[in-house]
Amino acid sequence: MSRISTSMITQRAIDAMLRQQNKVSNTQQQLSTGRRVLAPSDDPASASRVLGLNRALETVQQYQSNINRAQSRLETEEGVLNGVTNLLQRVSELAVQGNNDTLSATDTKAIAAEVRQLLAQLYSMANTQDSNGEYIFAGYQSGTKPFTNPAVGSYVYNGDLGERQLQISPDRQVADGDNGFALFVNVATAAFAQITAVDATDFTAVADGDITIDGGNGNGPVSIGSIPAAADAAERAQQLADAVNAVSERTGVRAAVNDSGLLELNVVGGSGISVALGTDAGPRSGLSAVTTPTTVAVATATTPRNVFETLHQLVTELESDRPVDRYIDDVHLALDSVINTRTSVGGRLNSIDEQHEVNADLELSLESHRSVEEDLDFAEAIARYERQMTALQAAQQSYVRIKGLSLFDYL
Structure with a gap:
């Protein structure tokens, strides 16, 4: 029979109490954190799944952060563009008002003064900064003031052509702004030439009033939707070219039909105009309007x-009391550019709102799955804690009683 020493009995009792204390401590930590899995050793399989869920949650939360940032910048831009739209509409009204022969020089100068103030306001809007102090129209160079005014009438763009793309989902990005070059610098303008009717005897290819080109300063190709003459012969580009060339010495205009079937008109001292017969074209892409039954305004x-x-x-022309027809159309084109950008911004805002909801649902789902894996069942943990405390107290009391025993107690 083996002999059990007093020291061995003491060590075993101490080990039992320490094990029980560790269990109590672990349960206490679970109760304080609300988590069942405190270390991978508690449940290796659950710990691995929780790690993957945490990574997925961090990614979704970064998407949400990007959405919040993009939304803030785009809402700022939308507000600015709304102001720019109103400003250009007012400029357009003033330009039309100033383009009136009945106004006195004093009246047009007063209009010019208001346009000058609006120009200063537009310049300020183009240099708008967001809540972080970044310029919203500078492209990637958000720390650089996008527009400067080094000299009277000279405005320089200092940003770049970039548009920052923010990731808002695994497969979606959104631009958080628009560069100022596309919005304020690269804006189309219009030049005008006149096509006027002459005697029908000069042109037999077109009925009800023939056409010729008596001038023009356009410098790029343009497609005209149709020639406003009620005659089937007008559909034949070659016949129209022949009619134009018949009086080219008087008009300075030569016509030819290219391989694409377009009628090319070339003005001496200027560049060509392309006329496409029988196609559709809006005012900004070629034909602006029929001003009278015999005159067609062509925009190039x-x-x-x-x-x-x-x-x-525009200010300079108004101050000089000169016609501002071309600038009226230029302002309309600039306004169109701003409206198109506003539409794009609105679309992006709607897109990120929808994605924000999708991400929020995904985040909730991931958190729910993580909760299943690591969250504590408090009722079970409290009951377990009470059992462990009872066992610890029993072990402590047993140790005290055993430690106090001696052979002298039995003599």
């Missing part, structure tokens, strides 16, 4: 102009 695209310089030139 020219080199894009800085919208600030357009307004500056």
